[in-house]
Amino acid sequence: MGFIDAIKERAKQNKMTIVLPETNDRRTLEAASKILAEGIADLVLVGNKEEIEKGADGLDISKATIVDPMKSDKLNAYIDLLVELRKNKGMTPEKAEELLTKDYLFYGVTMVKAGDADGMVAGACHATADVLRPSLQILKTAPGTKLVSAFFLMVVPNCEYGANGTFIFSDAGLNQNPNAEELAAIASSSAKSFELLVEEEPIVAMLSHSTKGSAKHADVDKVVEATKIAKELYPEIKIDGELQADAAIVPSVGASKAPESEIAGKANVLVFPDLDAGNIGYKLVQRLAKAEAYGPITQGIARPVNDLSRGCCADDIVGVIAITAVQAAATK
Numbered sequence: 001m002g003f004i005d006a007i008k009e010r011a012k013q014n015k016m017t018i019v020l021p022e023t024n025d026r027r028t029l030e031a032a033s034k035i036l037a038e039g040i041a042d043l044v045l046v047g048n049k050e051e052i053e054k055g056a057d058g059l060d061i062s063k064a065t066i067v068d069p070m071k072s073d074k075l076n077a078y079i080d081l082l083v084e085l086r087k088n089k090g091m092t093p094e095k096a097e098e099l100l101t102k103d104y105l106f107y108g109v110t111m112v113k114a115g116d117a118d119g120m121v122a123g124a125c126h127a128t129a130d131v132l133r134p135s136l137q138i139l140k141t142a143p144g145t146k147l148v149s150a151f152f153l154m155v156v157p158n159c160e161y162g163a164n165g166t167f168i169f170s171d172a173g174l175n176q177n178p179n180a181e182e183l184a185a186i187a188s189s190s191a192k193s194f195e196l197l198v199e200e201e202p203i204v205a206m207l208s209h210s211t212k213g214s215a216k217h218a219d220v221d222k223v224v225e226a227t228k229i230a231k232e233l234y235p236e237i238k239i240d241g242e243l244q245a246d247a248a249i250v251p252s253v254g255a256s257k258a259p260e261s262e263i264a265g266k267a268n269v270l271v272f273p274d275l276d277a278g279n280i281g282y283k284l285v286q287r288l289a290k291a292e293a294y295g296p297i298t299q300g301i302a303r304p305v306n307d308l309s310r311g312c313c314a315d316d317i318v319g320v321i322a323i324t325a326v327q328a329a330a331t332k
């Protein structure tokens, strides 16, 4: 069974409730109809009932719960919750009502915070910052986590590298220029996410344009330092760096460029030095190698809220909803 089919089966066995706020997006409604037909999760669609039903013409979304913020009997409780959580940041009841009724992302995240949904998926028609900012502000980080980061679960067809072509690419969505400590934290979270979602041992490569001193630059020094920190803080993780991408995943290149490394040539978790590299890298593999790309999946938020690329298709949304359900079940 392939990666995403295995995730769907796991989601079906422990059904979670996922909220979808982008109900004006046809791909989201198509994904909703597939999720409900396959029994992968229970869904809450946020928006005006008539408009959603019109947008879903020809699709069966009858098993979804539709919540209209303007008519919701929870609105006052959510206003109070938002004010309580953000009063130090200037949140007033008026602002909270405006956010909750006009911005469905805020309504969805607040539902998750209140325990009325287990997770949220959005981003088909909102930029990543607009999806992640309310999530970070309202849900905050999981216990024991300081840094939230975001990865793509990549499934590359006909690929012998990684875990039969399955990889985590991290951080490909959130932290723009992580320092060495932050890169080490991203490596640790990504290893845990790989274990949870792929159910295989993570083998982590800290990527660079240099392999074991082949190039000299401050950017290389950052990755070397991050690798040192990660090895000290997380001795249980199989990790090495700095490695170029070919040395990280291709056994013959790893053996030639980094013969002492136990990781080189075997990596399945690729930690990129910054968001430029991670985001550009995932999109190239997705488009040129025709890989499935699920994400950006967040790690380290108290409850799962996951993002999408605006270039996604309905099946990508189905995959991210199933992944969100598995993350939610693991933390419930």
Ligand SMILES: CC(C)(COP(=O)(O)OP(=O)(O)OC[C@H]1O[C@@H](n2cnc3c(N)ncnc32)[C@H](O)[C@@H]1OP(=O)(O)O)[C@@H](O)C(=O)NCCC(=O)NCCS
Residues within 6 Å of the ligand: 089, 128, 129, 130, 132, 133, 136, 137, 141, 146, 147, 148, 149, 172, 173, 174, 175, 176, 279, 296
């Ligand atoms: C996600 C993002 C919007 C956060 O931006 P920001 O400017 O830090 O936002 P804010 O300052 O409003 O922060 C919001 C809250 O999140 C917290 N936060 C921000 N980044 C965080 C992180 N990585 N981990 C944990 N908390 C974080 C802040 O501490 C803040 O908390 P507070 O409001 O309670 O004090 C920003 O990192 C971003 O734009 N990233 C790039 C996204 C992107 O364009 N990706 C490319 C396409 S996938």
Ligand SMILES: CC(=O)OP(=O)(O)O
Residues within 6 Å of the ligand: 123, 126, 127, 128, 172, 173, 279, 295, 296, 308, 309, 310, 311
């Ligand atoms: C993940 C990502 O790059 O998102 P978008 O394509 O929407 O900018």
